[in-house]
Amino acid sequence: MRVLRIILGDQLSTDIAALKGLDPASDIVLMMEVMEENTYVPHHKQKIVLVLSAMRHFAEALRQRGVKVEYVALDAPENTNSLSSEIQRAAARHRPDRLVVTEPGEWRVQEMVNSWQVLTGLPVEVRGDDRFFASRARFADWARGRQMLRMEYYYRELRREHGVLMAQGQPAGGEWNFDALNRKPLPARTRPPERLRFAPDAVTRAVMALVEQRFAANFGSLDAFGWPVTRQDALRALADFIDAGLPRFGDYQDAMKAGAPYLFHALLSPALNLGLLSPREVCEAAEAAWKSGAAPLNAVEGFVRQILGWREYVHGFYWHVMPGYEDRNALAATRPLPEFYWTGETDMRCLREAVGSTARYAYSHHIQRLMVTGNFALLAGIAPREIERWYLAVYADAYEWVEMPNTLGMAVFADGGQMASKPYAASGAYINRMSDFCAGCRYDVKQKTGPDACPFNYLYWAFLIRQENRLAQNPRLAMPYRTLAGWSAERQAATLAEAEGFLGRLK
Numbered sequence: 001m002r003v004l005r006i007i008l009g010d011q012l013s014t015d016i017a018a019l020k021g022l023d024p025a026s027d028i029v030l031m032m033e034v035m036e037e038n039t040y041v042p043h044h045k046q047k048i049v050l051v052l053s054a055m056r057h058f059a060e061a062l063r064q065r066g067v068k069v070e071y072v073a074l075d076a077p078e079n080t081n082s083l084s085s086e087i088q089r090a091a092a093r094h095r096p097d098r099l100v101v102t103e104p105g106e107w108r109v110q111e112m113v114n115s116w117q118v119l120t121g122l123p124v125e126v127r128g129d130d131r132f133f134a135s136r137a138r139f140a141d142w143a144r145g146r147q148m149l150r151m152e153y154y155y156r157e158l159r160r161e162h163g164v165l166m167a168q169g170q171p172a173g174g175e176w177n178f179d180a181l182n183r184k185p186l187p188a189r190t191r192p193p194e195r196l197r198f199a200p201d202a203v204t205r206a207v208m209a210l211v212e213q214r215f216a217a218n219f220g221s222l223d224a225f226g227w228p229v230t231r232q233d234a235l236r237a238l239a240d241f242i243d244a245g246l247p248r249f250g251d252y253q254d255a256m257k258a259g260a261p262y263l264f265h266a267l268l269s270p271a272l273n274l275g276l277l278s279p280r281e282v283c284e285a286a287e288a289a290w291k292s293g294a295a296p297l298n299a300v301e302g303f304v305r306q307i308l309g310w311r312e313y314v315h316g317f318y319w320h321v322m323p324g325y326e327d328r329n330a331l332a333a334t335r336p337l338p339e340f341y342w343t344g345e346t347d348m349r350c351l352r353e354a355v356g357s358t359a360r361y362a363y364s365h366h367i368q369r370l371m372v373t374g375n376f377a378l379l380a381g382i383a384p385r386e387i388e389r390w391y392l393a394v395y396a397d398a399y400e401w402v403e404m405p406n407t408l409g410m411a412v413f414a415d416g417g418q419m420a421s422k423p424y425a426a427s428g429a430y431i432n433r434m435s436d437f438c439a440g441c442r443y444d445v446k447q448k449t450g451p452d453a454c455p456f457n458y459l460y461w462a463f464l465i466r467q468e469n470r471l472a473q474n475p476r477l478a479m480p481y482r483t484l485a486g487w488s489a490e491r492q493a494a495t496l497a498e499a500e501g502f503l504g505r506l507k
């Protein structure tokens with residue numbers, strides 16, 4: 001019995017379902033670098049390097065363990081450059097009795113997997129991806145019959161079920177959520193820690209050369225590439241975060257600082273999403289830090305909430321709402337994506353910082369994604385699909401299952417509230433409170449109107465005016481709509497005109 005076991009680019013875990021029961025004497029592991037996967041959006045150069053280098057290291061680690069690996073490199077002359085045609089080619093070459101694959105992370109790839117049985121004439125076994133705490137079916141069970149799919153309740157169930165931060169059946173410290181202690185602005189004198197980054201080794205350097213040659217026009221630079229590409233380095237990155245970031249992660253989770261893209265964040269999403277780290281071990285490491293007194297509970301709970309809460313939730317949510325979710329546009333937003341999302345050329349310093357660090361590091365932390373680039377897209381009415389494709393292209397950790405709900409559901413409210421209870425719309429005051437960007441900006445965050453006024457201010461009110469029919473009944477927006485009710489029709493019209501004038505001048 002010969003089994004062809006397929007490992008996709010984000011399935012780089014040695015204990016992944018598709019490798020269970022592998023017989024090194026007869027089985028073959030197939031890994032493929034194909035143009036199709038590298039071009040479905042114009043990925044940041046660092047994302048391509050990260051995935052290809054991690055794949056090459058993973059293949060080598062399997063070989064060291066005596067596994068036969070068939071590896072199709074991007075520049076191999078016989079490469080047909082699509083997953084399905086490479087599967088067909090490998091099946092013809094090796095004549096296996098069946099194919100085994102772990103369920104893919106994205107709908108797009110699942111559709112391909114569904115075609116492989118007919119394509120190859122062989123049985124295809126698709127195994128569940130047990131690298132998450134909860135399966136897709138677990139989420140579907142939870143979601144059944146619920147009108148609102150709020151993360152908080154799913155998170156509490158998973159904490160109970162998996163005994164994470166629990167004490168005698170109750171949440172550790174007596175609360176599920178310590179957000180009241182978190183989310184402080186960063187004091188000016190607080191210096192963020194130096195973070196462990198990884199110098200590219202020979203394998204990564206070879207991939208860098210390939211990417212510079214084949215993807216020269218893609219967004220972003222490789223100069224600051226420092227992502228872990230092996231399991232060993234991913235474990236070192238985890239240890240570095242637990243030591244240097246976690247103790248103050250909660251306090252400054254929402255803070256932003258010019259020139260300091262990482263602050264106290266984990267920088268672990270690229271390794272987690274590739275499978276180099278498991279969410280379980282990451283939560284265990286954080287919980288152990290709390291138990292040993294190395295990190296306070298507000299930080300550890302805040303961090304666990306991101307992984308066991310948000311990450312699990314968006315994974316289940318994606319598979320629950322796909323297909324069809326990609327076309328949601330509840331706020332009827334149609335504006336094209338402004339050029340500055342690619343060039344960073346804008347006078348708005350917050351956006352310049354967010355896009356600049358995205359280009360340099362293929363990273364920006366959650367609040368920059370949500371409250372700067374996301375908030376602007378929401379207020380400006382950028383077409384959801386355009387901003388969604390941008391997020392999928394520009395980050396090292398971007399995969400549709402995690403990126404799409406965050407963009408469409410959280411950042412631009414395109415699902416009309418299926419995921420978030422209100423749009424995350426904010427004026428310049430929020431950005432000013434949470435960052436030091438405004439001090440060096442050409443615009444004045446305190447001014448509400450006029451050529452020097454912060455555009456986020458009038459865009460915010462114009463958004464609420466434009467969307468009044470859709471949003472005024474939302475109880476969480478009662479306050480701003482009460483304020484608007486006190487505005488004269490002329491003031492509302494002038495705000496709309498000012499916003500339109502600004503947006504009309506954007507290229």
Ligand SMILES: Cc1cc2nc3c(=O)[nH]c(=O)nc-3n(C[C@H](O)[C@H](O)[C@H](O)COP(=O)(O)OP(=O)(O)OC[C@H]3O[C@@H](n4cnc5c(N)ncnc54)[C@H](O)[C@@H]3O)c2cc1C
Pocket residue numbers: 264265266267268269270272273303306307310311312314364365366367369370374391392395397398399402403404406407410411
């Ligand atoms: C518009 C938008 C797009 C996003 N696109 C992606 C994406 O493509 N890939 C991705 O992994 N994350 C995405 N996120 C979520 C989040 O911003 C990143 O996971 C986080 O910034 C990664 O950096 P970190 O590892 O330093 O995270 P930290 O802030 O230190 O958080 C720790 C971990 O929690 C998980 N996490 C935190 N927030 C979320 C969230 N909202 N959803 C899912 N997991 C979360 C991540 O695995 C992360 O590594 C997006 C958020 C927004 C608002």
Ligand code: SF4
Pocket residue numbers: 347348349350351427428429431432437438439441442443444445454455456
């Ligand atoms: S003033 Fe407005 S545009 Fe400038 S950095 Fe602050 S929030 Fe951004």
